[in-house]
Amino acid sequence: MSSFRTFFSEMIRHERKRVLAGLACAFVSAGGLGGGLLALAAPLRLLLDPNSSATLRSLLAEGSMGFTPPTWMLDWVPEEAWSGVLTLFGMLLVITVVGSAASYAHQALTTTACVRAISRIRGRVYGRLIRLELSELQELGAIESVSRITYDTGLLQRGFQVLVGKSVTQAARGFGAFAAALVLEWRLTLFAVVVAPPLAVALRKVGKRVRRSSGQSLKAAQKLGRVATASLQGLRAIKVAQAEGWVSERFEIENDDLRRHDRKVALVTALASPITETLAIFALLGICLLSVRQVLDGSLSLDRFLLVLAALGAAGGSFRPLAGLHAQIQAAKPPADRLSDLLALPIQTGGSKELSRHSQSIEFSNITLTYPDRDVPALDGISLRIPFGQTVAIIGPNGCGKTTLVSLLPGLVRPEEGVVQIDGVDISSVQVASLRQQMAMVTQDVMMLRGTVAENIDFGRRASSDEIHAAIKIAEADFVHALPNGLETIVAEGGVSLSGGQRQRLAIARAVLRDPAILILDEATSQIDSESEAEIGRTMQTFGKDRTVLVVAHRPATILAADEVVVMDQGRIIDQGTNAELQSRCSLYRALVGQAD
DSSP states (O other): OOOOHHHHHHHHHSHHHHHHHHHHHHHHHHHHHHHHHHHHHHHHHHHHHHHHHOOOOOOOOHHSSSOOOOHHHOOOOOOOHHHHHHHHHHHHHHHHHHHHHHHHHHHHHHHHHHHHHHHHOOOHHHHHHHOOOOOHHHHHOOHHHHIIIIIIHHHHHHHHHIIIIIIHHHHHHHHHHHHHHHHHHHHHHGGGGGHHHHHHHHHHHHHHHHHHHHHHHHHHHHHEEEEEEEHHHHHHHHHHHTOHHHHHHHHHHHHHHHHHHHHHHHHHHHHHHHHHHHHHHHHHHHHHHHHHHHHHHHHHHHHHHHHHHHHHHHHHHHHHHHHHHHHHHTTTTTHHHHHHHHHHHHHBOOOOOOOOOOOSSEEEEEEEOOOOOOOSOEEEEEEEEETTTOOOEEEEEEEHHHHHHHHHHTSSSSSEEEEEHHHHHHGGGGHHHHHTTEEEEEEESSSSSSSEHHHHHHHTTTOHHHHHHHHHHTTTGGGGGTTTGGGOOOGGGGGSSSOOHHHHHHHHHHHEEEEEEEEESSTTTTTHHHHHHHHHHHHHHHHHHHHHHHHHSHHHHHHHSSSSEEEEEEEEEEEEHHHHHHHHHHHHHHHHHHOOO
């Protein structure tokens, strides 16, 4: 089963009542069209033969509509011709109003069903993305991930709406008019069916080309989005470097590629309508030739011929857009495949064990890890034991593996070899939620959402106001009280309305609020001045009692406050000990920290 069909089946399963009600309304509307065409048979005969002695009631009783209405219906039709015509046209007016109302109800019901279904799919996609392995998500990319949530689901919604909305409307009306033509003259009407097989073959070929071209267009749109987002995010550096022309050239290259693919999709889609029209004209010409022969032979009346022709014309006019709609449904299949592939990716759940609150030690045993796009290991044979309650500083040159090492603890990355243990328990055997609920991590690049200061500190924990204020005090983030609306001040997207130091203090307050047993600070005070860092350090020392704290840092003040220092270089631990011990024996440590007084 194709991905599109799978998603569509899910929509039908969840929105069955709305879709069925919508379909019923569509057929009511189509029935009005077919009934209206049949009802014109008797007035048309009167119009073409005004000297006839027949009345509208007598013509209806003779079966001018292709069948004889029940007696109770005939009793409603006046004997006098003009009064009968007025009565019939009044009924047609009522049928038209009911059909229009049914058509609107069909569109409203099916659109609601599609919107609700896509909302559920969008929620599933986002939920899957945020629960993926970090490596999977990084490989996919943030821009591509957002594109799946917004662009791909939008195309899928369009396909759904075409399938249960416009397609049903046009098909129902076409079948209604076709049924009227069958009732009036079935032999001529069946001749029109000869165009169906070649039309189906043509549309199938067009659909395959549309599906292939749409997939290429999606990839081109992804590249364009990546280039545009990267340049807009780095606009400050681009302006200073006067690189506007260069980034514009890069954008235009991808923009031209997308234009070519979009044009191909449009041209292939445009083939559907001319093919349909050409085949329809051939069928109509054949019907006209047969009809003229029958009219000349006297086996077919002129009014019946005109009405059959009108009914088939109405059917053809309704069926004609189906070719273009079929192409739009095909265009929705590539995004459906992409969404299905994403939803098939495994989420990170970990093992089955519950991890008790950390109280003994953290141990890295012979850890080796190499990133997919690298030849040199990020971590190479790392072994380290950290007793509970210690503050350990990890230092080394840029790119030596410090951040990778601390990222092992919350399971953000996984080693190729070796074991990470907390209190003697392999973290790969415990539930991810159980592992992370006792950790807090503050990084150099602080994540800030658009929302209030309080929301950015709380971060979904639903803490009390007193708990938030206590965390602010420990993090030395008292600046929030001077903001225009205090904790209710709105933080701009990405935290750009705050300084780097302010963002880091809020992130520390966020970590404090979690009451972690293991606190990881990865350059957490890199954008804070030395005096403020010292103040934060003193409060964090008090907070760090009865917790294990891992600090990735460069500043001497932070390093000297640690119980032990681990020195890393090229993915390995080259030494560890106290400041005094390392000053006396480790040249790299002295180069990084300098001689301490």
